[in-house]
Amino acid sequence: MISDESKDHKVIKYQSRKSTPLYPECKYHNSQQCIMYCNQCKIPVCKTCLASQHLSHKVSEILKVVNERKDKLIKGRGKLNETIYPTSQDIASDVQNRINKLEKEYEDLSTAITKHGEDWHREIDNFLIKLQAEVDETKDTQLQTLQKHLDEINKNISDIKNEIISIERAIEANDLSKLLRVKSHVHMYSNLPHKIAPFLPKFVPGKVQGEKFSKLFGTLSSSSLTFDEHGYSMKSSHKCPETGSSSPVKQLLDEPEIVTNIDTGYEYLINVACLSDEKIWTRGNDSTIKLFNINQGSLLKSIKTKSGNIPWDIAVTKSGVLVYTNVSDRTVNIVKNKKIENVIRLHNWTPRGVCGTSSGDLLVTMCSHDDKHSKIVRYSGSIEKQTIQYDDYRRPLYSIYTCITENRNLDICVSDNGVKAVVVVNQAGKLRFRYTGYTLAPKNKLFIPVGITTDSQSHILTTDDNNHCVHIIDKDGHFLRYIECGLREPVGLCTDINDNLFVAQWRSRQVKKIKYLVRCINV
Incomplete structure (x- = not known):
């Protein structure tokens, strides 16, 4: 070479x-x-x-162009390896989890429908037995009456036959004394027995019409699939310190902050409901429901209940309509354009807690007139769609004094003051868990939940009047944290669209606005 x-x-x-x-x-x-x-x-x-x-x-050295191209390719490869590929894997895992969850939820839904059908079958069977027993009883009564009547007629026939024989014998004997002794009872037997004509009861079947039947049995709410092209966030190599999640989420603040206090002017304050991030509805121990501006603390509007009695609970629906329950006249009412309308009127039940759902339904907790039973009923307008009352072992799920809300995963969450627990069931009404407090409560007293709400992270928050705090648990019932912030006798609470917490305090008459979440930003 x-x-x-x-x-x-x-x-x-x-x-x-x-x-x-x-x-x-x-x-x-x-x-x-x-x-x-x-x-x-x-x-x-x-x-x-x-x-x-x-x-x-214009030309460049090819090595410079190639090196620039190589740098771009290396960066692209790095992005593919570090973000796009793992993000795609996470998305695939998320979709698979959604599939698994959807299959489970549809299974629960089918189970609930089947169970409801079994309840109907049982009621129909019991009703059939009752009707058949009435038929058999009527038949036996009428047959016994006719048989007794027949026995009387047969006895008369026998007596008539014997008298005919006696008369014939007296005539044939040509015995004057015997003829004088024989008496004829023709006049008695000429009175024929009364006629008994039985009439059968008629069965008039009720018409089974599709639309009416479906309303009686229950209906399915509409379902949908939403497609959001911006629904996923790119995976980052930096994670949130507390949650470990690679997508932006909100994490709990180490020290919750009081943003503002709003004096409501009630003698005792009981509940609060968010209309927007600027306005809240409140209710106290009188018949007035008040609307306040949050930032200014000023009273914007006052509404008197239709009955003039104290409302038991207030809530704001998905469409921004105020709804309240009234124990005295057993009604659920909505307020539109200053007009109050009774949408639900109960007879043997008394409404307690109420909340709006993401589908536009109303969930109402109620107790029986004798205060021995309690249940949740889902309404579409004034039509009953679902009843939740027992667990799988036919044990009551709830007591009497309950507040209610719907979580982001469509679980139904109830703070049950009577059994001193937060009771959570899924959308089909199947019990998921009961939260009975955490042993290290600030005052270490008995857990007594009152108000209840949820936030964008599917946290469940409930006031603990006895320990002067708010409990935060996750969607599966695991304790996360307390919020104290100098709270005294907290009762009602709610969150706004920005996850600010509003807590109504009983004696102080104040609503505290508290910031307790912060966005976790991936760097």
């Missing part, structure tokens, strides 16, 4: 062989390498091409 001077060799170490670039050969000039790159034509060029065809074009 060295002795042949006709060859232009470039000698490098064997270990460095990959560091020597292999220039592309020119397609137009054999044996010439393209060491330049024409930025205008976007092609590699050799010296001859440069001098003849690309003289006026």
Whole structure:
């Protein structure tokens, strides 16, 4: 190689062989390498091409262009490896989890429908037995009456036959004394027995009409699939310190902050409901429901209940309509344009807690007139769609004094003051868990839940009047944290769209606005 001077060799170490670039050969000039790159034509060029065809074009050294391209490819590969690929894996895992969850929820839904059908079958069977028993009883009574009547007629026939025989014998004997002794009872037997005509009861079947039947049995709410192209966030190599999640979420503040206090002017304050991030409804121990501006603390509106009695609970629906329950006249009422309308009127039950759902339904907790039973009923307008009362073992789920809310995962959450627990069932009404407090409560007293709400992270928050705090648990019932913030006798509470917490305090008459979540930002 060295002795042949006709060859232009470039000698490098064997270990460095990959560091020597292999220039592309020119397609137009054999044996010439393209060491330049024409930025205008976007092609590699050799010296001859440069001098003849690309003289006026802007060119760069091909090594510089290649290195820039390599840097872009390396960055692209890094993004693919570090973010896009793992994010795609997470998305696939998330979709698979959604599939698994959806299958489970549909299974629960089918189970609930089947169970409801079994309840109907049981009621129908019991009703059939009752009707059949009435038929059998009526039949036995009428048959016994007719048989007794027949026995009387047969006895008369026997008596008549015996009298005929006696008369014939007296006539044939030609015995005057015997003839004088025989008496005829023709006049008695001429009175024929009364006629008994049985009338059967008639069965008039009720008409089974599809639409009416479906309303009686229960209906399915509408379902949908939403497609959000921005629904997923890119995975980052930095995670939230508390949750470990790679997507932006909100984490609990170490020290919740009081943003503002609002004095409501009631003798005792009981509940609060968010209309928007600027307005809240409140109710106390009188018949007035008040609307306040949050930032200014000013009273915007006052509404008197239709009955003039104290409302038991207030809530704001998905469409922003105020709804309240009234124990005295057993009604659920909505307020539209200053007009109050009874949407639900109960007879043997008394409404307690109420909340609106994401589907536009109303969930109402209620107790029986004798205060021995309690249940939840889902309404679409004034039509009953679902009843939740017992667990799988036919044990009551709830006591009498209950507040209610719906979580983001469609679980139904109830703070049950009577059994001193938060009771959570899924959308189909199947019991998920009971939360009975945490042993390290601030005052270490008995857990007595009152108000209840949820937030965008599916946390469940409930006031603990006895320990002067708010409990925060996750959607599966695990304790996360207390909020104290100097609270005294907290009762009602709610959250706004920005996850600010509003707590109504009994004696102080104040609503405290508290910030307890902060967005966890991926860097």
